[in-house]
Amino acid sequence: MTPLAASVAQSLKRRARWSVLEIAFWVAAFASIWLLPQKHLILTETAILALFALSLDLILGYAGIISLGQAAFFGTAGYFAGLVAKYGLINDPVLALVCSGLVAAALGFVTSFLVLRGSDLTRLMVTLGVSLMLGELANRYSDITGGADGLQGVTVAPILGLFAFDMFGHTGYVYCLSVLFVCFLVARRLVYSPFGLSLRAIKGNALRSGAIGIPVNARLVAIYTLSAGFAGMAGALLTQTTAFCSLDVLSLQRSADLLLVLIIGGTGYLYGGLIGAVIYKFMQDWIATLTPQYWQFWIGLLLVVIVLVGRDRMAAWHEAARAALARFFTRALAWRRRPALGGAAPDGR
């Protein structure tokens, strides 16, 4: 192997390396199971929203498909999970979760062909249209969905037959966080794979993507289907942890909030949806205690500020913060090691 080939291989491998910040993020997330037991209900909602936002990031941040209709998949799978639990068709929650995801993915596959052509605006309208239709169908067939009253009488069996859901949300949070983590790992593998790289290429330049042999439409169908599956699992988690499902799972508000969450956190680096969900949920929680009725005013203000400040400047701040944190960690580690290394220790840089 030539030295260049070795450094090329090295460089390709380095892309997917876990950074200290990523590890810290997940350690903190799992530590919250023990450190924040009184916050588990809101953390459950946060984990579900994070998974939902992750699903949008896969199509928006990576493949460049903007959508105002992710709620279609969220809601469909939410009702599916509710119905199978209510009628005892699939008793194990994990199996029901996977099946709900598959149902949503099937719906995603069928509707993906509508978003292949056209501009951002047509995609927004088409995805919005699909979710509006599903919302009204759920409203119309209220004998199945429970209509405006919501789906009543859902009882969710213990996870794996062992862990029953409790009213404080402890089981629910561990369950949702675990599902989020597994889905995140899948997404992370995906974005660093040839498939994931081809999505970024398509987002950047679809014309050139075709000219280097990428079947653009087939890739978009594939990622849209997977994204729908993730959104569906988020919807199923909401139904399972609340033992309830109502029409608002299919609402435009839900899709719009989702876009907001992802924009707050930033697109195209996988953590945007997760960080956005944390900020959104905790801002909601905190502001709602101050001004219960008008909390969305502040979310709106935040959105305006984000847009005005601009993504580039925020990315620069983010980069600076990241570098500072990385320096801090390296220094801290070097400081810890120093006694063992004696006088020969490096100067901590």
Next chain:
Amino acid sequence: MAILETIGLAKRFGGIVAAADVTLAIEKGARHALIGPNGAGKTTVINLLSGVLEPTAGRILLDGRDITALDSHQRVRLGMARTFQINQLFLDLTPLEAVALAMSERFGLGFDCWRLVGHKGAVADEAAEIVERFHLADVMDERTAILPYGKQRLLEIALAFACRPRVLFLDEPAAGVPQAERHELLATIAALPADVTVLLIEHDMDLVFSFADRISVLVNGALFVDGAPDEVARDPRVKAVYLGEELDA
């Protein structure tokens, strides 16, 4: 033997004729140049050949097989690749990522969503070869958007070459490249392997006549003259419509 043929290829945009009845044969291993005044339809021909545009009439044959109805990416699979007159690059990717991507697609790994890019050793090895051949080794980990224009032009060809084409279309590869960066680019083009058939569009007559072993002249969307470089250079009609223009300038 002709590797690529067009039969009566035509493209109309509404009432405008961009290409009219172009019947062209490109020999295997040829260095074929397609020249003509601005607006003659040269890029239209490349767009038709590479599948970016659908022809209004006519057929395209690769190795005798009709490929007129195939999409861009299917033609790449069959061994045709192109560059663009105006850079069409992946600005957010690094040159290495872009080359490794083209490589992965060629190895049929495009739907692999589990393993890392370059997991297959051949991808990294061949990516290294390409990065070296196109003088991109020193910038391979930079974002494409911030590369100097000359390097971007090299990457433009590198991406096409990474598809390992049997037929390569170069659409004005040297256009706009500053003098200082030009030599590297021209040397790279001259050093393309002999078994790759090249169809070159270019305005720079020095490059055309030093590179091509056959020249086709396109005027107003129609094939005007087709022959060896010295024949074309001697042809009084060509001088009149095209070279005259250049010499006056």
